[in-house]
Amino acid sequence: MTKSRKEIIGIKSVSKIYNLGNTVVKALDNVSLSIFENDFISIMGPSGSGKSTLMNIIGCLDVPTKGSYKFNDEKISQMKDSQLADIRNQKIGFVFQTFNLLPKLNALQNVEVPLVYSNLNRYKRTEKAKEALKIVGLSNRINHKPNELSGGQRQRVAIARALVNNPSIILADEPTGNLDSKSGSEILNFFDDLHKAGNTLIIVTHEKTVAKRAKRRIEIFDGKITLDE
Amino acid sequence: MNRVINYLLDVVRGVLFYFSQTKLRTALTLLGITVGVSSIIAIMTVLATFEKSTEQVVADVRTNVFYITRENPIEVSFGNNNKWARNKPKITWSEYEQLKRSLKLTKNMSAVVAEEPSDRTFSVGKKEFKSRLQSFWAADGDMLSLYKYDIVDGRNIQNVDIQNRSRVAIIGSAIKDELFPYANPVGKEIKIDNIPFEIIALTDEKGEIAGQSMDSMVGIPISTYLKYFGGRWNRTDLQLVLESDSIENIENATDEAIGVFRAIRKIPPGQPNNFYIATNDQLMDTFGEFTSYLTTFIGLITGISLLVAGIGIANIMLVSLNERIKEIGIRKALGARRSDIFMQFLIEAILISVLGGLVGIVLGLSFGNIVALFLEQEPVIPYEWVLYSLQICASMGIIFGLYPAIKASKLNPIDSMRFD
Numbered sequence: 001m002t003k004s005r006k007e008i009i010g011i012k013s014v015s016k017i018y019n020l021g022n023t024v025v026k027a028l029d030n031v032s033l034s035i036f037e038n039d040f041i042s043i044m045g046p047s048g049s050g051k052s053t054l055m056n057i058i059g060c061l062d063v064p065t066k067g068s069y070k071f072n073d074e075k076i077s078q079m080k081d082s083q084l085a086d087i088r089n090q091k092i093g094f095v096f097q098t099f100n101l102l103p104k105l106n107a108l109q110n111v112e113v114p115l116v117y118s119n120l121n122r123y124k125r126t127e128k129a130k131e132a133l134k135i136v137g138l139s140n141r142i143n144h145k146p147n148e149l150s151g152g153q154r155q156r157v158a159i160a161r162a163l164v165n166n167p168s169i170i171l172a173d174e175p176t177g178n179l180d181s182k183s184g185s186e187i188l189n190f191f192d193d194l195h196k197a198g199n200t201l202i203i204v205t206h207e208k209t210v211a212k213r214a215k216r217r218i219e220i221f222d223g224k225i226t227l228d229e
Numbered sequence: 230m231n232r233v234i235n236y237l238l239d240v241v242r243g244v245l246f247y248f249s250q251t252k253l254r255t256a257l258t259l260l261g262i263t264v265g266v267s268s269i270i271a272i273m274t275v276l277a278t279f280e281k282s283t284e285q286v287v288a289d290v291r292t293n294v295f296y297i298t299r300e301n302p303i304e305v306s307f308g309n310n311n312k313w314a315r316n317k318p319k320i321t322w323s324e325y326e327q328l329k330r331s332l333k334l335t336k337n338m339s340a341v342v343a344e345e346p347s348d349r350t351f352s353v354g355k356k357e358f359k360s361r362l363q364s365f366w367a368a369d370g371d372m373l374s375l376y377k378y379d380i381v382d383g384r385n386i387q388n389v390d391i392q393n394r395s396r397v398a399i400i401g402s403a404i405k406d407e408l409f410p411y412a413n414p415v416g417k418e419i420k421i422d423n424i425p426f427e428i429i430a431l432t433d434e435k436g437e438i439a440g441q442s443m444d445s446m447v448g449i450p451i452s453t454y455l456k457y458f459g460g461r462w463n464r465t466d467l468q469l470v471l472e473s474d475s476i477e478n479i480e481n482a483t484d485e486a487i488g489v490f491r492a493i494r495k496i497p498p499g500q501p502n503n504f505y506i507a508t509n510d511q512l513m514d515t516f517g518e519f520t521s522y523l524t525t526f527i528g529l530i531t532g533i534s535l536l537v538a539g540i541g542i543a544n545i546m547l548v549s550l551n552e553r554i555k556e557i558g559i560r561k562a563l564g565a566r567r568s569d570i571f572m573q574f575l576i577e578a579i580l581i582s583v584l585g586g587l588v589g590i591v592l593g594l595s596f597g598n599i600v601a602l603f604l605e606q607e608p609v610i611p612y613e614w615v616l617y618s619l620q621i622c623a624s625m626g627i628i629f630g631l632y633p634a635i636k637a638s639k640l641n642p643i644d645s646m647r648f649d
């Protein structure tokens with residue numbers, strides 16, 4: 001079954017090495033990974049094992065120190081800034097572990113940001129952003145700034161922002177970490193729907209129950225992939 | 230095209246929104262620019278007013294008039310006199326008489342002594358004129374018409390007065406107002422350094438020109454002045470006021486005067502004149518030169534003050550740099566291209582600095598024109614400086630505003646999001 005699907009992300013012998021004076025940190029150590037269309041992957045591993053680093057590279061936010069990364073058969077290292085920007089804007093929805101909301105903007109404006117860079121007019125933008133906030137259950141908080149929201153609510157704004165542009169690939173770095181089990185499972189149900197609709201999902205999590213929902217499980221330890229099933 | 234306009238409107242809207250979210254920072258930045266610009270504009274407005282008012286003074290005096298003096302009066306009054314000029318001989322009465330006999334192209338000529346201001350006492354009975362007198366002058370010709378005073382009551386100085394060295398005086402309206410508030414001064418007595426003079430005329434009110442009262446004035450015959458106040462005859466430095474018969478003839482008349490005066494002083498050919506001769510045009514030129522120095526100097530000072538304001542702005546912008554870099558990182562992670570970031574920051578920087586500049590220009594123009602109002606001048610707008618200020622503002626905004634954008638564009642999104 002896997003063979004019939006298209007490889008959209010091809011990572012070959014990728015390392016991410018941080019050189020901090022006298023210590024060298026190998027956040028990723030010679031990792032190879034293929035991700036196919038409509039994959040639903042969970043990534044687990046202890047803190048500091050390199051999960052976020054891997055996600056950032058997959059999401060075209062960071063560049064590897066060594067190795068090659070192909071997105072849709074095109075080498076990332078050979079792409080122009082504007083091409084990368086368009087991939088981040090159109091193809092990938094990223095839920096950051098630390099949310100990364102803009103503190104001066106309210107929830108609605110935060111969710112609108114990706115749409116600003118996809119040439120939608122204002123009315124369409126607001127409409128789509130409201131819709132995304134509705135999905136995460138925050139219709140009653142659209143005018144709140146991040147510091148007027150709870151941790152779980154911020155996380156849901158971040159999820160709405162990742163989904164608003166209908167990306168085909170969703171990268172979520174601990175998307176339910178701050179949510180109670182009820183709203184957490186609502187989000188996960190929604191992720192299931194996205195998967196059924198043909199999207200590709202990669203979710204970093206510490207929880208086994210979350211990982212069980214995924215169709216493919218990856219474990220990382222010390223910057224190396226130790227399990228892929 | 231529509232898309233571009235739509236996009237630009239979005240950016241402007243976003244920027245205005247950003248300002249509303251960072252009121253204090255925006256206000257401080259505006260303040261810096263405003264202070265710099267308003268000081269430039271205010272000074273330039275005052276200067277333009279000043280220039281205009283002096284042009285008016287010179288234009289008030291007839292243009293077929295020229296002067297011979299010991300040294301350039303404008304250079305002297307602005308403290309620019311060199312040693313050589315001080316060593317020039319004073320113009321004496323006998324030189325004046327010789328010159329008067331020989332000049333053919335000069336229709337009118339008078340010798341003038343002017344104490345401006347005068348430290349002498351002017352009193353009536355026991356009452357003394359309190360402020361310093363702006364102008365105590367003595368002449369042998371028709372000074373009044375030369376300086377466009379009209380006699381309200383009484384008669385002008387006449388040849389008999391000069392021949393007899395009569396103790397007669399003409400007074401300006403400021404003297405009357407203070408010393409004869411309720412009476413007609415003509416025919417009354419005024420004491421100058423305790424020497425009694427008969428007042429023969431009162432002149433009309435002229436008001437102020439360039440902050441100097443034209444009515445704080447007393448005039449007497451030159452012969453009388455030399456007798457009572459001149460000390461030894463050749464000690465008094467005369468100023469000669471000459472008038473050619475027409476404006477067209479003024480150059481020939483000036484040349485003749487120079488030639489004759491050199492002959493009188495026996496200056497060998499090739500030596501420079503040891504006196505100063507000027508037409509109104511030349512006086513205007515000298516003045517123009519002086520103001521252009523002043524403009525450069527003031528421009529320099531205000532340029533520096535603007536730079537200091539700019540450093541203030543840079544400081545404020547740098548304080549928010551990390552925050553901005555973080556914002557840029559997030560926006561890039563969500564799909565902003567480098568050009569989007571540049572556009573946002575460029576427009577933001579220009580908007581804030583031009584906005585500050587406009588406020589500064591309005592404040593500066595108001596302040597400068599209030600000064601103009603006090604000098605009784607028409608309002609002026611130093612257009613070029615308005616333009617310069619806007620340019621300076623815009624470029625300052627670009628330099629200081631784009632710095633974080635340039636810095637952040639060199640980082641990948643993750644590194645900028647982590648920046649702190």
Ligand SMILES: Nc1ncnc2c1ncn2[C@@H]1O[C@H](COP(=O)(O)OP(=O)(O)OP(=O)(O)O)[C@@H](O)[C@H]1O
Pocket residue numbers: 018020025026027045046047048049050051052053054097
């Ligand atoms: N900018 C950096 N400079 C130096 N070291 C870094 C940097 N970013 C990450 N690291 C190191 O790389 C390693 C992997 O970090 P990463 O954020 O990928 O961990 P993680 O698996 O996401 O952990 P967690 O579950 O706690 O989020 C860590 O040891 C971390 O210290």
Ligand SMILES: [Mg+2]
Pocket residue numbers: 051052053097173
């Ligand atoms: Mg992590």
